[in-house]
Amino acid sequence: MAEMRVTWRDLKQGILLATGTTHTLILAGASLNLALTDAQGAPVTGAAYRITQANAPAVDGTLNDEGTAKVSGLLAGACEISFPDYDATDWLPAAELPLTGQTHEVASGEHLAVIAAERGFHNFLAIWDHPNNAALKERRENPHVLQPGDLLFVPDRSQGGASGQTGSSYTFNLKCAHLLLRLKLLSLNGKPLVGEGCTLTLDGADTQVETDVDGLVELVIPPATRSATLVAGEQRYDLVVGGLDPVDSPTGLQARLYNLGYDVGVEVETGKVDVDELRFAIQLFQSEHDLPVTGEADDKTRLAIGQLAGC
Numbered sequence: 001m002a003e004m005r006v007t008w009r010d011l012k013q014g015i016l017l018a019t020g021t022t023h024t025l026i027l028a029g030a031s032l033n034l035a036l037t038d039a040q041g042a043p044v045t046g047a048a049y050r051i052t053q054a055n056a057p058a059v060d061g062t063l064n065d066e067g068t069a070k071v072s073g074l075l076a077g078a079c080e081i082s083f084p085d086y087d088a089t090d091w092l093p094a095a096e097l098p099l100t101g102q103t104h105e106v107a108s109g110e111h112l113a114v115i116a117a118e119r120g121f122h123n124f125l126a127i128w129d130h131p132n133n134a135a136l137k138e139r140r141e142n143p144h145v146l147q148p149g150d151l152l153f154v155p156d157r158s159q160g161g162a163s164g165q166t167g168s169s170y171t172f173n174l175k176c177a178h179l180l181l182r183l184k185l186l187s188l189n190g191k192p193l194v195g196e197g198c199t200l201t202l203d204g205a206d207t208q209v210e211t212d213v214d215g216l217v218e219l220v221i222p223p224a225t226r227s228a229t230l231v232a233g234e235q236r237y238d239l240v241v242g243g244l245d246p247v248d249s250p251t252g253l254q255a256r257l258y259n260l261g262y263d264v265g266v267e268v269e270t271g272k273v274d275v276d277e278l279r280f281a282i283q284l285f286q287s288e289h290d291l292p293v294t295g296e297a298d299d300k301t302r303l304a305i306g307q308l309a310g311c
Helices: 008-013 112-118 131-139 250-259 275-288 299-309
Strands: 002-006 023-027 030-037 048-053 056-062 068-074 078-082 101-105 151-155 162-165 169-173 179-184 197-202 205-210 216-221 227-232 235-240
Touching: 030 048, 030 078, 048 068, 056 068, 112 151, 131 151, 162 169, 197 216, 205 216, 250 275, 250 299, 275 299
Parallel strands: 002 023, 030 169
Antiparallel strands: 030 068, 048 056, 048 078, 078 162, 101 151, 179 216, 197 205, 197 227, 227 235
């Protein structure tokens, strides 16, 4: 016996059936309405959805430009709604991340949002807040400033769907932790550049931005961003997003001092450290900021460097 789900339109147009077989036609004329929004209430367009019901094949589709869909051709009654491209914890309030997963060793240039995005997590803070990362979270204040070699637990993706009923409308919200790129532009004498027009290039797309009264530029960027380019006047800056090591590491100190205009003796992109040049740069910083001139990065010096560098 073969089962076939059909609609009134199918019956009107006619259905081809093989002889010698018993067919059961299931009339599927019910529907439901779906909507998906981000944390700010903006529609999430193009997201894949799936509707499953007992004794019926799954119905797959994508949300339109308004982040909505009317899903028809369903059996009347209960159904399960899911968004396969997202982890269940990204949009399903009751979903929890499993305790199973893998340990990821952080590589140079990686930050939490990149690691999460490459493993299918929209809300990267769900990984950071996982109990298996409590020790790392205590050691690293900023999830986007990790040290190469840090061990981050990445849980398995959480599967699940929301229970629904045909004839109803459902709106779901993505839990979104935005990745914010913050840049501060200073003149040669350390004063903020106010109202400076800049071009920020991400993934080949240009965005025109302008510094505020503090010389700051802030822009929400895609979680998987690794690099960007900023052009301000005649100056071009190639940015490695999330590429800073913690301030208590030699490479982290060196990169921040370099960004602040101090000569550290090497190109910071190489990851190498010139100990003597770094010590001299620390002495200059301490002298210019009324700190004891020791050339050693004590707690007060690291705090001052981190505050001035922004992290």
